[in-house]
Amino acid sequence: MCGVFGIYGVEEAANYTYFGLYALQHRGQESAGIVVYDGKKVKEWKGLGLVSEVFNEEILKNLSGYISIGHVRYSTTGSTILQNVQPFCVNFAKKTLAIAHNGNLVNAYQIRCELEEDGHIFQTTMDSEVIVHLIVKNLKKGLVNAIIETMKRIRGAYSILLLYEDTLVAFRDPWGFRPLSFGMFNGGYVIASETCAFDLIGVQYLRDIEPGEILIIDKEGPKSYKAFKKEKFNLSHCVFEFIYFARPDSYIFNKNVYLIRKNLGKNLYKECPLQADFVMPFPDSGNYAAIGYSQASGLPIEFAMIRNHYIGRTFIQPSEKIRNISVKMKLNPVKDILRGKEVIVIDDSLVRGTTSRNRLKSIKEAGAKKIHFLLSCPPLRFPCFFGIDFPSSAELIAHKHSVEEIRKFLDIDTLYYLSIEGLLSAVEELRDKVCLACFTGEYPIEVDFSFRKDIAEI
Ligand SMILES: O=P(O)(O)OC[C@H]1O[C@H](OP(=O)(O)OP(=O)(O)O)[C@H](O)[C@@H]1O
Ligand SMILES: NC(=O)CC[C@H](N)C(=O)O
Ligand code: SF4
Ligand SMILES: [Mg+2]
The missing domain is CATH 3.60.20.10 (Aminohydrolase, N-terminal nucleophile (Ntn) domain)
Known part of the structure; x- marks a missing residue:
């Protein structure tokens, strides 16, 4: 992007x-x-x-x-x-x-x-x-x-x-x-x-x-x-702009991004109504769905994962090694808030699993007694060819693994992804005008799966 x-x-x-x-x-x-x-x-x-x-x-x-x-x-x-x-x-x-x-x-x-x-x-x-x-x-x-x-x-x-x-x-x-x-x-x-x-x-x-x-x-x-x-x-606005990419204060495709992200959180609660001590986001882009979930459930929200402001987005960094270090540098848990607590952690998306694997472990190490991890989008299973560098299918954790397998791998109590319907109802009247290809594999235009980012360099 x-x-x-x-x-x-x-x-x-x-x-x-x-x-x-x-x-x-x-x-x-x-x-x-x-x-x-x-x-x-x-x-x-x-x-x-x-x-x-x-x-x-x-x-x-x-x-x-x-x-x-x-x-x-x-x-x-x-x-x-x-x-x-x-x-x-x-x-x-x-x-x-x-x-x-x-x-x-x-x-x-x-x-x-x-x-x-x-x-x-x-x-x-x-x-x-x-x-x-x-x-x-x-x-x-x-x-x-x-x-x-x-x-x-x-x-x-x-x-x-x-x-x-x-x-x-x-x-x-x-x-x-x-x-x-x-x-x-x-x-x-x-x-x-x-x-x-x-x-x-x-x-x-x-x-x-x-x-x-x-x-x-x-x-x-x-x-x-x-x-x-x-x-x-067929209009195919990138729905991932709403989920992750755009800034929450922006209006894109005639809609405010913050409000849509809150809708995603509300819909998460409708689909997966859990009880816990509190809801917490993985900042930044998890913040707004977490607010939506907290408001819909009545559960308090805590910012138990603190974000270092001098580091940018980790997902869009080009190498895995750098992404791994960056995620640690970026998000650090507040141990006194987490110790002995049952928590609902909310993030917007799980792509390669770098953030979740690494940071959920840190929440556990901080002493959380139960961890439920909820994502405000469906499993990302297919690559994007339209401007977001979603890795090849092989790198997308949800391409090869079931939700239960990913839950076990993350070593947590619950893993829940928002449904396609939950996503579509959050974007309201744009529901027939969005691209969902990275979730469904149905591309709005023909794509070439042999595409590589360095195609003109090899
Ligand atoms: O599964 P992964 O490969 O870790 O990718 C998913 C994570 O990457 C993004 O955050 P990012 O740090 O890029 O930006 P943000 O501050 O806007 O959340 C996204 O919000 C997830 O947290
Ligand atoms: N993400 C983008 O929009 C990238 C634009 C262009 N395809 C490039 O690689 O420079
Ligand atoms: S496949 Fe479609 S929805 Fe997914 S990131 Fe690309 S343009 Fe956006
Ligand atoms: Mg993030």
Whole structure:
């Protein structure tokens, strides 16, 4: 998953982009970049690491301009190397095109091979680069038509920002996998992955970029186009954005994430009403379902697992060794609260089992007498090909093991996963418009199970 932020028609655009990326840091921790246009020149700065590590005041001072796009990356195709930092920029015919992509394409490698046969030279190993090649190849038909041609060719998840000459462009795949919001600010416009990036700056939210929409913003203002006039697509908003990925203060797909997570917790109580001394979350993303469970059950909530604020998300870190150390560093139990108690521990998800295996053991060692572990989503059994780096099926603990086997492995008293129905009822009227593929194995578009993240590198 990644975060994208773009701004048009505002002085010090790069500074605002920096703040926007800061608010979107939870969507990608591997690298960050900003590209800006000042009416004459395009300037860029990017690097590996967090937004705060890549940028400083001095760097931002040199990024003057009134149109800017930025990106925080969590790699899904192409490893974490400098060449793969986004926004990705190309120069051609005295012009510059920069792209910031959130999502993942399922047919990028096939397109890349065809383009390479035609003589195209690639600079990165990301799926996102094929989009740039296709747009440039079709540019003689005009920018909008070039994007339409490209959207007809690529398949998968894409919420995209482009900076091209004096124009900011946003477009989104017709399935609507990833969020993308549009707002107004200081006489200019802002587009971001999540509305939490709007709040920080004081942007007025206008609407979401529609699935299949192309929005062009230039000196004449915003103009919207539809890429697909006849074709029908089943809306497939990523339900995992609600469960884990997005920030609880954001509105995505027109819904507040916090409230949905609370619904998930309430539904957990309906399905699995337990009694215990208290409910406790694995922070951060377990917090809101735990509040929902506590409110529905009347049981008190305790924050018996303390989170170190100087460590980010562990699941999205690329190596298992680092994830294991990070989980320990991140969550530490409060022994005096746990000793002799029967506890209901709630987390949003169990992916590889790194957090649960490691931290439930620490709760036991702290002296808890009984542990019930509840998850606010169904078992994750299938990989994601649409922008979340869910490992291959083999790495997903629920792919090969039954709930009872996992319970035994975790050495706890109860293990319960929310049902698909419990998940769907929590998202209310979006129930027919969400992707559930990582739970059900029913992919909204055809996928290739032989896909590998390093497909262009091996
Ligand atoms: O089974 P695992 O492989 O451990 O993955 C699942 C865990 O990873 C995520 O937390 P993360 O630390 O990434 O972020 P959070 O602070 O938002 O909960 C998620 O919330 C689970 O706690
Ligand atoms: N998670 C994402 O949205 C990643 C975008 C793109 N596929 C990349 O790997 O850079
Ligand atoms: S497979 Fe899962 S993580 Fe991927 S888009 Fe669908 S719901 Fe989201
Ligand atoms: Mg977590």
